[in-house]
Amino acid sequence: MPELPEVESVRRTIAPQILEQSFVRVECAPYPRLLRPSPELLASNLTGKQIQGVERLGKLLIVTLSQGAFLTIHLGMTGQLIYSPREVEASHLHLAARLSRGFLYYRDPRRFGALRFYPNQAELNLVLKKMGPDALTISDRDFAKAIGGRSAPVKMLLLNQALLSGVGNIYADEGLHLARITPTRPGSELSGPELKRLNRALQKVMLKSLELGGSSVKNFVDANGRPGTFQEEHRVYQRAGQNCPTCKGIIQKMVLGGRSTHYCPRCQI
DNA sequence: AGCAGCCTGTCA
DNA sequence: TGACAGGCTGCT
Numbered sequence: 001m002p003e004l005p006e007v008e009s010v011r012r013t014i015a016p017q018i019l020e021q022s023f024v025r026v027e028c029a030p031y032p033r034l035l036r037p038s039p040e041l042l043a044s045n046l047t048g049k050q051i052q053g054v055e056r057l058g059k060l061l062i063v064t065l066s067q068g069a070f071l072t073i074h075l076g077m078t079g080q081l082i083y084s085p086r087e088v089e090a091s092h093l094h095l096a097a098r099l100s101r102g103f104l105y106y107r108d109p110r111r112f113g114a115l116r117f118y119p120n121q122a123e124l125n126l127v128l129k130k131m132g133p134d135a136l137t138i139s140d141r142d143f144a145k146a147i148g149g150r151s152a153p154v155k156m157l158l159l160n161q162a163l164l165s166g167v168g169n170i171y172a173d174e175g176l177h178l179a180r181i182t183p184t185r186p187g188s189e190l191s192g193p194e195l196k197r198l199n200r201a202l203q204k205v206m207l208k209s210l211e212l213g214g215s216s217v218k219n220f221v222d223a224n225g226r227p228g229t230f231q232e233e234h235r236v237y238q239r240a241g242q243n244c245p246t247c248k249g250i251i252q253k254m255v256l257g258g259r260s261t262h263y264c265p266r267c268q269i
Numbered sequence: 270a271g272c273a274g275c276c277t278g279t280c281a
Numbered sequence: 282t283g284a285c286a287g288g289c290t291g292c293t
Contacts, residue, residue, distance in 0.1 A: 003287060033275080059288080077288055078277080110276045112288060152270075168287055217287060218279080258272065
């Protein structure tokens with residue numbers, strides 16, 4: 001579900017509510033793939049720790065804890081963080097925590113997400129160093145270095161989190177359309193100006209989405225349960241058969257690298 | 270590089 | 282009933 005703008009929307013809504021609170025009691029569901037290193041260790045390690053910060057790299061939320069520890073949260077496709085001053089009843093709650101002054105929950109029907117505890121910065125860094133720069137703030141030069149010069153279709157490069165962190169299927173399609181670049185073009189065939197245009201387009205699209213609280217295509221909601229409205233501004237994503245908003249061509253849908261891909265064959269070259 | 274697999278919910 | 286979904290890993 002969530003890409004960079006959605007994860008940042010969650011971060012902005014959850015951070016002020018949980019900052020400086022401590023985990024008083026933590027209960028975890030028996031899903032070791034979701035709760036690492038294990039549900040039991042996650043629960044015991046979190047208990048007693050204070051939340052000192054909530055940061056983000058790409059689609060990954062990074063919670064800074066007391067004693068130099070960290071908790072990372074990846075929302076996968078359907079992950080949801082919920083904060084409430086009072087206890088909440090809901091389906092698919094995999095982590096339920098009583099904080100000093102409220103309740104924090106992780107809900108994830110498909111269980112594609114992951115919560116992981118790191119005892120220190122060094123352990124966390126092993127993960128972070130495998131991730132590309134954050135797509136919202138990457139410089140044009142670093143973007144060109146990451147995406148240019150590689151022979152895979154440019155859309156697949158944008159989705160590769162080791163090269164660039166935060167872009168998913170929606171914003172790849174939207175950014176490529178705004179930059180008027182066809183998704184199948186090899187990254188290595190993009191000119192300098194095209195790479196710069198693409199970086200600017202992606203950041204523009206994601207910033208606009210952030211202003212509107214993200215895209216709620218299926219059921220994305222922020223930590224307060226509010227959906228975003230950027231899906232109403234989508235130019236190509238899930239708009240196959242409709243007219244292109246810039247050139248009035250017909251938007252096409254194809255499968256690229258196993259992902260549904262939406263583009264306008266008339267104005268994207 | 271490409272594809273199955275992980276999961277459940279929703280929509281056609 | 283089956284196709285499909287915003288992500289990522291690990292296999293060939």
